[in-house]
Amino acid sequence: MEYVIIGNGVAGISAAESIRQLDADGNITMIGDESGLPYCRPMISMVLEGTATPNQLPIRKAKFYDTLNIAPIFGERVTDIDVGSRTVQVGTAQSVAYDRLLIATGADPRPINAQNQELKNISYMRTSLHVANMLQSLAGTRDALVLGGGLVGFKAAYGLLRRGLKVTMLIGSGYPLSLQVDQTAGQMILKELVAQGLKVKVGVEVTAFEGQDKVEAAQISDGSKIACDMVVIGKGVLPALSFVPRDHIEVDLGIMVNAHMQTSNPHVYAAGDVAEYIDVARNSRWVNAIWPEAVSQGRIAGINMAGRPVAYAGSLSRNVIRIFDLDVLTGGLVTPPHENGYEVMSAMHAGRNTYRKMVFCDQRLVGFTMVNDIEQGGVLMALMHHQIPLTIPKEALLDTRFNFKQVMTHGAWAASPKAA
Amino acid sequence: MKKVIVHPERCVGCMQCMLACAAAHSKTKSLFLAVSEKPQPKPRVHVGVGLYEEGFPNRCRHCNPAPCQLACLPGAIFRDNEIDTVLIDPDKCINCASCAMACPFGVIRYHEDAVAPPGKTVAVKCDNCYERRQQKRIPACVEACMVAALTFETEAAAMKRKTDEISRSVSTGAETAALSPGFELLNTLKKVQIEMRNP
Amino acid sequence: MNKPFENSTICEDSQLLLQKAARDQIETVWERHQAQQPQCGFCEMGLSCRNCVMGPCRVDPFGEGPQKGVCGADADIIVARNLGRMIAAGAASHSDHGRDLVDVLGEVGSGNGSGYQIRDPEKLKRVAAEYGVATDGKDDFQIAAGLADAMKEDYGCKQKSITLISRAPAKRQELWNNLGVTPRGIDRETSEMMHRTHMGVDNDWQSLLLHGVRNALSDGWGGSMIATEVSDILFGTPTPRATRFNVGVLAKDQVNIIVHGHNPVVSEMVLHAAQSEEMLKLAESKGAKGINLAGVCCTGNELLMRHGVAMAGNHLSTELVLSTGAVEMMLVDYQCIMPSLATVASCYHTKMISTSDKARFPGMEHQEFHPENAAETAMTVVRQAVENFANRGEAFIPVDSVDALGGFSVESIVNALGGSPDPLIDAIKAGKIRGAVGIVGCNNPKIKQDHGHVSLAQRLIENDILVVDTGCAAVANAKAGFKMTDAAELAGPGLQEICGALGVPPVLHMGSCVDNVRILVLASALANALNVDISDLPIAGAAPEWYSEKAATIGVYFVASGVFTVLGPMPPITGSLNIVNLLTEGLNDVVGATFAVEPDPEKAAILIRRHIESKRKALGLPAEDV
């Protein structure tokens, strides 16, 4: 059996490990354009911040590929897939044949529309290389501009603040992380960041950069200008699938997969940031570009590719944001559309500095936000993931004392056909 | 292999297991001295409260596969197959709380700890008393629990005991007496009180 | 969705103030109760023993773990020890309170009681006669001195039995004698309980519990009874008077002083100072329209009974009253004063003053009251309160007060009946009143505040059962409106008729928690009039929301005096089914009454009605099936 995996991110390596567990003899080839050991992508922001060193990034031991007997092709990009002859095109010259193919190419930063992006010290933040480059230029910089209040923009801003830079953040919506957290939590985060010295401008974007060789200023859509000697672009990501033949493999925003992580072509699988599957909270297709999803999907894909049919319950978004003394957890549908009969309950406890908001659809929990006292987040996630109808008062979930036992008492877990 | 097995129906909520667990994970290993240690030792088992104010000793199930392990960003969570235990490497942990969102039982806490680098907040959970096990001692919580709500035995032995209990209670002539009629009585009354508060 | 805090309390004022407290980030007893969950099952069941340092020990109720303490004590012994010490603590509290009053009586007798007087010289003489203190040719002070000395003997160990036990029906006294539970000295029984529960002394659970009975009786017919009688002598025997209840009694435009605790020795003096010309003038000069003294808990009840002073709330309201921000000063003496209070007060301008050398609290200013300086100290603190008026911020007094009639001592009830208990007995015989029930005791966050008291009282009066109440139960029922003169409308037809004729409400406020002895005296009077024992009467007791050791002791002396008593929360005894069975069944053969435990007041009402009808039947009175 010839297994080929494109992408040596965490989805790719989780798949490889699962395949190897079930199939000791099959040939596994991994193709990736980032060379070297698989690493913890989220930690690159900690390298920027200075709380982690680059040598802490790898998530597998040096002999990982050898131990699992994987043939690596690194530093090369896949440019095409021929589903007819079942080969992938690597670079311009090389082609690799497969019986089962996994596309785990993750995502690329969403590009922006502004002039003079080629100036020095303007950077995306997706790879360890990006951060290495930023660190190189850090010494001479004082004023950073961060574009986008999403997860990456937020982490970049946070890291640069902690490095002692003056940071201005431009966000399209009214508060940072608007896709991840609800308004209340978003405002709490904003307040905290501002208290730590962040400058924030909302509802504007950059139209052009200025500078000789390095960036010196940015022109803003409201006509103003912001002086800066470093720019980080963090306006979200898009699935990295430019090489995918759309006439043979169905693509929506991401590559569409079924519960076995299989694409519309039975020999081809997809997992991680590049894949699109049913989101259990939204009950519709959605790309959840987050690490734990990439791991789970990679694992499911690998098991299925090795011939054991295992279905995935569905994906679910979740975020953990910890800044200074604020811990924010969100899961599922955080800000539901009002029209569709969602029920929202929230509780704020000023004394303990906690906030909880639960979103229900009938008797099911479909989303939540919690600020501080976050330990029970996983219990809520499990309730959502297994779509367990609640048999206890919904208010109980707002109480910080809520715990596993309270759902167990009422046999909710036993009663659910989907419970593991 | 012997494991800690939880019998929630017996838990009386005394929190002795928490004290013992914290002490077992302190530097001094003595409850009296441990209270003044820095960082303060903390328990890995948490006696939560059920809807009827009953105690519930909540500790890591050492799941396989472990959701927390899958979710851990830097790969700090790993399984020690020899003792069938999911462990967290405090040096690797980046305190991202990704595992908080993964553990379906809510057993992971985040704090400074005697086993972690000084001043560093890390994820902490039950390690099946790794250190005590090396010394051939049973887990501290089991030792502390006077009502056998926590036992240390093989799964097979626990199963057999449960089966025996059930078959005894259904065999003809057997009294269907509660495990402890007094505890049952107390709980019935508490339930009435609680239902009056939350109709 | 439910009203906020509807699950915590039935009282509108508490619900609204809990919302305010949450906004003001004040932690309340309810939150701390939640934070304590789960509570330790060993202790809840009475199965842990800390009486020695071979221990502490606990017994596994499931039979798997240890079944005996290090000394060998089994579950029965450990539960009995714990219950015994609980009774001793309750008896000690009431009786020590009584002793403080006897001290004042003695000081007054010897002329050192500045500001204190003999307000009921007639009662002084009556009680002196019971004590065999000579009254002929003596003035009140001499009698007071003699009586105080005689009462001190009751506390000691020279006597075979305490004096006031003679008030019980002869049959009851005989029963106690035969059982060997006649209390000999008040302190002696408490001391002996501590001795018996020391490791290696009394290890027969039945004998320990019998001593518990004796210890409780030493309170009910001793320490508490002395407290009540001496209070009446010093401050006047209560007579019916109009008053008001709930947080609405606080005045927006006046200096608000709250007295909290139990002993009228302090609050009476504070009241006096607050009504003085000098202080009223001072208040006026500070822009206040007057000085408004109100009570919480039993010292409030004491003032209410004798002066009609209004009550702002009961036990669970004590923190909330402060969170109005309208209280200039809270003065506390002792018992049931949560150590959290000063923390709450610190969020507002409220001054907290502790007054007793034996009761200190974190964050409170200590101004000790003694008989010889009480009048002066009272003026000092009231002045501070008045001066604090200027510091008041925004006040939140969310409700209007409820009117009520209070002040029913046995004397005033008999008075209302026209001088003898006969009309009451006739009404009971005729079935217009089926019987009488004393609802007593505290609040406890385990029960929705006042729900137990109010639901039970309502069911009972609806069924023509006269309710008398004391302590926090009395405040609960008053807040619910059961003590307005027209509350008789809420009662069944028979009770309504009698109340209407006498002009009294269907629920009679009999005072503070030491005043439970008034209920014993009333019961004795009824029993004597019918020539039966107390246990033959169609009466019962209930403590639907009790929390304190004092309440445990009250329960035991009620039952030991022959009164069937229903508890709301379970005492820590379920670790020994032997003891549960003894208290809920076996005691009937011993003292003619038992305990029942029933947190649900609806069901408790049925238990009580059933009991009352069965007693009626046994007396040959018309009875109904319940």
Ligand SMILES: Cc1cc2nc3c(=O)[nH]c(=O)nc-3n(C[C@H](O)[C@H](O)[C@H](O)COP(=O)(O)OP(=O)(O)OC[C@H]3O[C@@H](n4cnc5c(N)ncnc54)[C@H](O)[C@@H]3O)c2cc1C
């Ligand atoms: C700064 C930052 C912080 C983050 N923080 C968090 C966080 O806190 N929590 C969280 O859950 N998630 C976080 N994420 C997201 C998380 O890193 C991703 O969801 C996860 O890495 C996705 O894994 P993957 O394997 O699907 O894709 P990737 O990790 O993107 O791996 C895909 C690999 O495929 C390679 N590749 C792409 N195209 C080709 C091609 N054509 N040929 C060959 N190779 C190709 C890429 O170079 C890459 O190495 C963060 C991301 C960033 C950038």
Ligand code: SF4
């Ligand atoms: S020691 Fe045992 S009974 Fe006590 S809380 Fe822990 S598990 Fe429950």
Ligand code: SF4
């Ligand atoms: S921490 Fe939670 S998820 Fe991880 S092994 Fe333990 S119980 Fe399972």
Ligand code: SF4
């Ligand atoms: S907090 Fe630590 S153990 Fe938990 S997921 Fe993050 S790195 Fe892993």
Ligand code: SF4
């Ligand atoms: S096994 Fe050890 S570490 Fe785990 S909960 Fe028990 S005492 Fe704590």
